[in-house]
Amino acid sequence: MQAQKMDIPDVVLFTPRVFGDERGFFFESYNQQVFQEATGIKPEFVQDNHSRSQKGVLRGLHYQLPPHAQGKLVRIVAGEVFDVAVDIRRGSPFFGKWVGAVLSGENKHQLWIPPGFAHGFVTRSATAECLYKTTAFYAPESERCIIWNDPDIGVDWHYEDPPLLSGKDLQGCALADAEVFE
Numbered sequence: 220m221q222a223q224k225m226d227i228p229d230v231v232l233f234t235p236r237v238f239g240d241e242r243g244f245f246f247e248s249y250n251q252q253v254f255q256e257a258t259g260i261k262p263e264f265v266q267d268n269h270s271r272s273q274k275g276v277l278r279g280l281h282y283q284l285p286p287h288a289q290g291k292l293v294r295i296v297a298g299e300v301f302d303v304a305v306d307i308r309r310g311s312p313f314f315g316k317w318v319g320a321v322l323s324g325e326n327k328h329q330l331w332i333p334p335g336f337a338h339g340f341v342t343r344s345a346t347a348e349c350l351y352k353t354t355a356f357y358a359p360e361s362e363r364c365i366i367w368n369d370p371d372i373g374v375d376w377h378y379e380d381p382p383l384l385s386g387k388d389l390q391g392c393a394l395a396d397a398e399v400f401e
């Protein structure tokens with residue numbers, strides 16, 4: 220498993236070592252020791268999530284406020300998304316900045332998104348199945364949404380057509396109006 224710090228260095232892109240043979244392939248999709256060496260964090264993942272999205276679906280930009288803030292380790296097992304993390308820690312030098320990566324069943328890349336970031340992805344294939352671990356339980360009362368196309372953030376979603384969003388996500392607020400992390 221290789222780990223690469225993104226331009227916002229707290230966000231880490233993992234590339235697993237895939238063992239292929241005539242039967243198919245095997246790879247370690249999570250290894251706590253490798254994760255800790257790469258991030259300096261020994262996370263306690265408490266929940267696994269799995270979602271499937273049609274082409275053009277954009278889920279995000281979501282986060283949970285403290286004390287329910289979630290770190291997320293995100294991967295795509297089928298299809299392809301462009302996955303985005305936005306730094307919403309007011310004290311960060313990267314506040315309001317975003318990083319993103321193509322995650323796919325093909326490249327098997329994974330993105331570690333620490334607490335203090337809003338997360339979202341847009342689906343670039345006919346369907347995409349997203350699996351991710353979180354370091355805190357779902358707490359809907361603490362959940363917030365920043366609008367996907369906030370011009371102050373300026374995410375390039377690497378997706379040409381208008382995305383498909385849930386009613387909730389269409390109601391997302393601008394970063395300037397959002398409850399963020401101090």
Ligand SMILES: Cc1cn([C@H]2C[C@H](O)[C@@H](COP(=O)(O)OP(=O)(O)O[C@H]3O[C@H](C)C(=O)[C@H](O)[C@H]3O)O2)c(=O)[nH]c1=O
Nearest residue numbers: 268270278279281282291338339340356357358385387
């Ligand atoms: C997130 C979550 C949702 N739910 C229920 C609540 C709704 O009845 C249904 C769909 O929820 P929602 O529309 O919020 O799902 P997504 O739009 O995929 O939300 C996720 O999208 C982005 C990409 C994220 O990073 C978050 O993990 C999460 O907010 O699942 C649960 O029961 N547990 C959960 O942990």
